[in-house]
Amino acid sequence: MKLTGAEIIWECLLKEGVEVVFGYPGGAILPAYDALTKYPQIHHVLVRHEQGATHMADGYARASGRVGVAIATSGPGATNMITGLATAMMDSVPLVAITGQVPTSAIGSDAFQETDVTGCTIPVTKHNYLVTRVEDLAYTIREAFYIARTGRPGPVLIDIPKDVQNAVTEFYYPDAPIELPGYHIPASAHERDLEDALKLIHNAERPVILAGHGILMSGAVEELRQFAEITQTPVALTLLGKGAFPENHPLSMGMMGMHGTAAANHAIQQADLLLAFGMRFDDRVTGNLKTYSPNSRKIHIDIDPSELNKNVKVDVAICGDLKTVLRQLLPKLKTQQHKSWIAQIREWQEDGNQRDILTRLSRRPDNKLWAAQVIAALFNHTGGEALTVTDVGQHQMLEAQYYPHTRPNTMLTSGGLGTMGFGMPAAIGAKFGRPEEEVWAIVGDGGFQMTLCELGTLAQENVNINIAIINNSYLGMVRQWQEFFYEERYQATPMHNPDFVKLAEAYGVPARRVTTHEQIADAVAWARSIDGPVLIEFVVEKNDIVYPMVPAGADLHNMIRRPLDETPDFNNNPLAI
Amino acid sequence: MKHTIICLVENKPGVLNRVVSLFRRRNFNMDSLTVGRTHNPDVSRITIVMEGEAGDAKKVVWNLYKLIDVIEVQDVTDVPTVERDLVLAKVNAPDAYSRNNLTELCYQWGARLVDIGPDVAIVEYTGTADKVEDFIDQLRSYGIVELVRSGLVSMGRGIRIMEGMNHKTKRFAVPAALTNGAHESES
Missing domain, CATH: 3.40.50.970 (Thiamin diphosphate (ThDP)-binding fold, Pyr/PP domains)
Structure with missing residues (x-):
């Protein structure tokens, strides 16, 4: 079946199961919009600014676990997307952004609404493409969806010149597995690394799990709960890890970091074992790296090898999919009790409640x-x-x-x-x-x-x-x-x-x-x-402060706390609200 | 300390941009960069010399691997390799005396006089980065007026063969049954 590039875009989106796209039309993407008329199965949401389109696609992807799609025209339409792409990149959200581009014959001539979009978006995308031949369009879109949703997910941008949208070719959507020689998706862990990890886990007296976004993306929520319950290990969440572990669970310490709970931060600082699951030791989570959890051994499991030993040196670094690796570990875990450690954490939590x-x-x-x-x-x-x-x-x-x-x-x-x-x-x-x-x-x-x-x-x-x-x-x-x-x-x-x-x-x-x-x-x-x-x-009240607070770059345990009521200068302290 | 990293990439437009952009973005220091085709038309070979700690080189390797178009990366700093840098230097050689001296110097170093003009001559020398530095120092007394270096290239000795050299880019093709003759295209 011969189709135009514009039609191929929508055919491919249908093959990828896309039901809704968020976009804004313009000159260089008009052929695609015109072809959309023939595809009523796809709901197009007209946004008011292209940044909104990327955030909507982002919210759609985070909520549903599917790839979000945002569409914009060339030049200003595409540059307006950069904030949204960078947001998705930092939080590993699977997006496909499709942008129109000036015709291939005009590329490089400073044509009206021309921007080097693939050049602009290299640092804020997982990968990007400029499609210069209509024959390349279908498999490029397929590859883009694959890259966006697999491994450590991220945004992928496809820049499609107007003449490529108008050109006609035989439409064929391959279904063979995608092979990219330079793209490897880590899955399971080596036995030796698992053994090293188990040794540390079973010898720990004051362990803490640091659960991040990776738990959610890999669908390892149930595995994490079992791990925590078998080993009786308290769990601290990153901001993006919220939902990875039920916060009404007795082992939950809530969020860690700059505005995390004091209990979580104290526990991290005094732990003898940190189990970092799908988190990346962001500066908002660690505070001063030199004094971060000084007496703990550290196990880090993440799907992105470049995150291992990046900010915090760890004893066991495992590159793999969390669900797979946790499933490898679970049957080998011995039941543990950490009663005095958990009692200590309860004390910190009670102090936190008093200051609330x-x-x-x-x-x-x-x-x-x-x-x-x-x-x-x-x-x-x-x-x-x-x-x-x-x-x-x-x-x-x-x-x-x-x-x-x-x-x-x-x-x-x-x-x-x-x-x-x-x-x-x-x-x-x-x-x-x-x-x-x-x-x-x-x-x-x-x-x-x-x-x-x-x-x-x-x-x-x-x-x-x-x-x-x-x-x-x-x-x-x-x-x-x-x-x-x-x-x-x-x-x-x-x-x-x-x-x-x-x-x-x-x-x-x-x-x-x-x-x-x-x-x-x-x-x-x-x-x-x-x-x-x-x-x-x-x-609401203007004069409000979020406590506790770890000042930027300060030691994680040196939090600014809301004073207790009985603090002598409570009534004179402007921060005591 | 200096690290030498070899990176095999797909021979596609824009790949070099991604590699260089990565170094800039992650604040890694690049000393020299050499890019070229190989015997395999699908593979380009990049040799990067960078300044940094051992940890930095590891970070570079892992981050390079994150680029989709990068096929294979090796830090060859501590691996037995043959490494070469090439220099072309244009020096003052206005009289027979200086030209004779230059010829003698080239003979001793295994360098070559590749161009002799009325006032200047171009010499070519190939060797390890250190040797090239030493040779340039020898030339200074003549007065160097122009100089260019290729940047370091490196290859593992013996059977240290990079697997990625055999990479074949998958060419997408519409199954023959679906096509009837040439593709049309209109703009």
Whole structure:
């Protein structure tokens, strides 16, 4: 069957099982858009900015586990995607981005809307292609999907010149296994490495599991739970690892790192064995590398060999797929008890509870609305069962602290790149990926405004998600750094915000404002009752701090803590809130 | 310390860009870079000399492997190899005396006088990187006016053969049963 390049694009997407794509048309991608008319099976979501398309495809991929697809035109359309590609690259999210390009005859001539897109995106993609012959198009798209979803997943970009979209060739979609000589997907571990690991595991007295995104991507949630229970090893999660281990489990210590729980950070520092499963020792997780968990032996399992011994030198480095490797280990594990170690962790946890803002507010209530209260209320009213998507900043860390997740892939967030503006578009994508879930976008007033144009997409598609804006009229996390480290010079962090309720209503999105604790329950119930997009603006206290905090580059155990109530200078301490 | 890394890549456009971009992005220091075709039309061979600790070289190897178009990577720093650098140097040789001296020097070093003009001559020398340095020092008294080096190339001694040299790029083809004659194309 002879088809145009444009038709081949959609045929290939159908073969890959794609049902929805997020995109924005333009000159160099018009042939593909014209051909889309013949493919009603594929739902196209018209975004308002190409960054939104990549975040939506990203949210779709994270929520569903399938490859997300974003489409844009050449030049500015493609460069607008770079933030979204970098976000997906840092968090290992499988995306395929398709961009139009000026005709091959015009490439290199500084033609209208021409950019060297493959050149621009080398550092922010797992791989990219410029297809110059229509005969290469079908297998290139197939290869792109394969590379995006296998091994350590990541974004792949395909740049397709306009004349290639118009050219005609015989369409043939190969089904033989893909062989790429320079691409190896690690699977199982060597017996010798397993033996080395088991020796350390069985001799440990104070072990800690560090569970990351790799657990979720490899589908090893159940294997991790069994591992932790058999060996009675407490589990700390990375931000992207939330959902990898049920946070209501007695062995869960919650999140680790800069704004992790003090219990998790103390446990890591005093451990005699770290089991790093599918995480990469990011600086936000380790703090000062020189003093990081100084007395522990370390086992690191990751699918990407370049992550092993990158930031932290380890004793046993295993390159492999986590589910496979954990399944190799499980039958060889001996049952263990670490009673005194777990008792020690309980003590740290109890201290953390005493310092918690919710504990304090329960003892001496005030009339203010605190961001932590809002997140905790959302947790209570949704029964902890919602799929939450956050933006970046204080609300993101508070979500991680006050919305414990028990199911995998129910908390989506931009961890590695920390992309403000990720939340709302990613939530739209997530809803397309898992329509049966109750989706909440929890965003700050700053990040929301970076991609608020996607309210248009939300309204046009009538996507049934709820947006919670945690509005403190500040770039809160930056403000927190200014408070701690820049002598309270709040340079460029106060925000003059629009009326978010009116703004949403202008797009036809029902909205409410919540300013007191008493209004929360009613507003959340109202939002949940509406079939379609809803926005709630929570006007919260400005003078708020996310505790604990490990200052950048500080030792992991040297956290800034919220003082205990009985601290003598409690009433004079401006940080004691 | 200096590390020598050999990298076999698919002979495709843009691959060198990916390799160089990786060094820049990961903040690795590249001393020299030599790229060329091989006897296998599907494989290009890149020799990179870099400055760094042993750990850095390992990181480079693993990161190179992450590039899809990279077929094989070897750190040959501690492997017995034959390594060669080539230098062309244009030096002042305005009179018979200096030319005679230059001829004598080339004879002693196994270098070659490859061009003699009215005022200058070009000498060519091939050897290990250290030898090339020494030879250049010998030339300084004549006055070097222009100089170029090829960068180091390296090959394992004996049976140390890189498997990737045999790589064949899979050429995609539409099964003959589906095609009737030549492909059309229009723009």
